[in-house]
Structures are given as C-alpha cells and as structure tokens.
Amino acid sequence: MSRPKGKHNGQDTARKIKTVARQQMEKYGTAGLTLRGIAKEMGITAPAIYNYYPRLEDLITALIVDAFNALAEAMHAAAVETSHSSYAARIQAIVGAYRQWAVENPVDFQLIYGNPIPGYSAPAELTTPLARKPFIELMQVYVEAMNTGALHIPTEYQDLPDSVAQYIDGWGQRVGTPIPAPLFGQIISGWGRIHGLVMLELTHHIQPVIGDPAAFYSYEVNAYLQRLELLSPK
Amino acid sequence: MSRPKGKHNGQDTARKIKTVARQQMEKYGTAGLTLRGIAKEMGITAPAIYNYYPRLEDLITALIVDAFNALAEAMHAAAVETSHSSYAARIQAIVGAYRQWAVENPVDFQLIYGNPIPGYSAPAELTTPLARKPFIELMQVYVEAMNTGALHIPTEYQDLPDSVAQYIDGWGQRVGTPIPAPLFGQIISGWGRIHGLVMLELTHHIQPVIGDPAAFYSYEVNAYLQRLELLSPK
C-alpha cells in the first residue's frame, strides 16, 4: 500500500514522525536521532520522511517549535494555577515550572537552549517570537507587582547601562507595551539566575558541588523575591 | 617514511592532532570534528589517529581537559593581574575573564558546559577535579573578604537549606579547607548568575532581548558586589 486511508493523513504522518523522533531522542539521546531510526520505528523507509520534512534540519526546527510551546504551556499552567495567589507565589510557581520542565524534558530543553545539533542553528526569525512566549505571563506579574507598589527594585539594580536601557525602550515601544527599563533589567537578571542554575544542573556541574539542586533553586528564588520585597524573610 | 625523526615525536603528533581538531571545530563547528577531516588536514589517514587516541571519545576528552585548563589559566591570569587590587576589582576581573574566555572560545566553552557531542559525556572522575580548578582563586578571594569583614552575606541568603549546608560541610571537611556554608551558597549563586548570562549569550538568546550582553554582564556583577557590600553604589 502506498497512500494511507484518511484524507488529511499527511499531517498525521508528519505529526507521528515528530512523536517518534522525540521518543528516539528520549531513548538514545540527542545523538540517537536518525532518519533511518525513525523510519524503521515507523515501518517505512528513510527517504519517505523527505515528503514531510525536506531536510533533517526542518524536522529539528519543528521539534524546537514544539519544545518552545511545551515549555510555554508548562509555565502557563503554573500561572493559571496560582492566578489568585500572591505575586511571590505566582513567580515561584512559574519559575519553578521552568526548572521542572527542564529537568523532566532535558532533551527538549537542550533543543531550545543548548547546542542540539552542532552546525545547525534554528532560524532566528522563527524562534525569536517563540522564545518570548513562555515569559509573557511572568512579565505581566512583574508589571502588576510594580504598578501596585508591591515590588521594589533594589538600589544596586537601579542604574541600568544606557546601551541596554535604550535598546529596551526601543523595542518596548515597538511591541506597544513598554516596560520600565530597570524593571526589565531586574527580570532578565532573574532569568539569568534560574537559567544558569538549570543549565548547571542539566550538565551535571552543580550537583557534585551543592548536592541538592532543587533545594538550592528554591533558596535562590526565595532570596531573589525577598530582595524585591515580594517575600518576607521567614 | 613511517617513523618520524625525533625521539618523543609521538607526543608531538598527539598534540598536533588536538591542535588541528580545535582548528576544525572553530572552522566548521562542533559537528565539523571528524577523524577523517583531521587526518586529511594533517596529510595522514584516519586510522593513524587511533595510534594516539583509541577512540574519538578519548580525543574529545583530551580537548575538554585542555579547555578546562585554558579557562583556569585565563581566570588565573586575571587573578594575578589584580592581586593587589580591592576584593571587588579582583572578583570583577576573574569573573570577567570567565565571560571573556567563553565569548572568545565558544566551542571550548560548550565543550565544558554544553552538550558537545551528544551521546558522549566526559568521565566524571576526570572532570570533577578539573571543574573546580578555575574557581580556586576566586573562592580564596571570597574567603579572604569574609575573614576581614569586608564581605557581608545579605539577609535573604543567610538560611541555606539544610540538605545543601550538610552536603557542603561534608565535602568541606573532606577537602580540608572548610568554607562557611552560607558563603559557599553565596558563591554558587554568583556562579549561577554569570553562567546563566554567558550561556544565554552564547546561544544568542539574550542579545535580541537586551542588546548589549557585555554591558548587562558588568551591570549584574556590579549589583552582586554592591549587595555583598564589596562595592559602593556609584
């Protein structure tokens, strides 16, 4: 048989290829992603995949897009679950989802934030908007917290470099919802912190040093929120 | 000719293989590292390399070891250059060397802290001691600054989780030079911050967001040092 039963079966096949690809990566690591392996698992031949993804790169790009959306979905779920909680609880939940999703889906996280297939880099015009998606709600919490006066930017973070402030103001106006540059700097600082800890955890660099990455992560987030006066010392 | 001229020429060849390997990675990315490519560049055949590195993994391991030492050397140089400066200046220099080396040698940095060749992971018993090497002098500066009373651990960082504190005390005693757990937590927090920013810069995730990664990096480090009261607000 050559043509499948259904009508729009082509899309189903494309989706199944992605599914199998992700399974293969989970099983055999990022290196285990081979067209022939996917094909054998699906009971077809490797060149057949070219009907759906002209190149291996295109398949990887599709996987990256899915990974971005999955991460965004995980953080979104955390946001809605705590939508009626305190600012601190909401940020803790969203930022906790960031790490948890990374730990549970290390391959997909590396796909987004690592060097998944060296020599390949996802098209920026596609990933740049996707990269912002997971953080939309998180930034809204920050803005809300600042507008109500709950969030105080620490003195040491108040003078953002001019080059950065101008850049932020620039695309803040472009997007339409401008964010105060110092607040934005504070957000990026927070992003850098949690991202660093997550990356060091995924590459097994921090575990031998501090023993309990999860506990340290909470400790760091709590300290951060305390400094913003969103959380009081226990 | 089969055997080269010199006596210990085998080591020279092994070193040259590493050099060419690094050149190939710089040229064609981490994916461009192929035994056949190295061999062709050197005017020999691929199997000849097996006389020096039984497997490709062994070559990569050697490259990682070199990378660790190079990073340590860069940070060491920064430390000695500022050995008579203030604590803040010394930390700024060492931590600045961390980023600068990463930016100038992105492939080597990925070799250490990334997923260089998927499916391969460096032997932990070899890399764990090496991983500490770059930070030895940095930690000494912290300890010195704390002993003289110049460094103050912020309130929000004072209660380290028990699991982490116990772990740190455990291997602090093992190594011989115990470090106060809260100080250590503070150091790791700093490491996480700079590492996160560097990783986000290398994967091109932060540049489209803040425009000037170098400036933001200094901003973050300064804020960190101010919070430790090692630097006064300008």
Place this chain on the structure above:
DNA sequence: TATCGTAAATAAACACCGTTTATATAAGGG
C-alpha cells in the same frame, strides 16, 4: 467507468562517517 494527475512510498546509489582488521614500513636495541 476509464483516465489522468499527483501524493507517497520505494529501491538503489553516492559520499560521507567511526571503526576494525590485516598488512607494510622503517627506526632503534640486542
């Protein structure tokens, strides 16, 4: 209903890759 266009699969081949095997060569020591 017969025919045609097309989507989707295949087989075969190409140029790579890491790796193994067996073999050849030449330097250095007894």
Place this chain on the structure above:
DNA sequence: CCCTTATATAAACGGTGTTTATTTACGATA
C-alpha cells in the same frame, strides 16, 4: 644483522544524510 616495536596504510563493514529514478494507489475529472 636481526628482531621488536611504533607507526603508517589499504581495504572493508555498517552506519549516516541525501538524491535520483521508479513504482504504487488514491482522488478527481471527463
């Protein structure tokens, strides 16, 4: 002078992504 040993090679194996030409069978059209 011979023999050990280090070092190189050629050839082959199984694997990879990718291209090409060909076949198959569905869906619509006349």
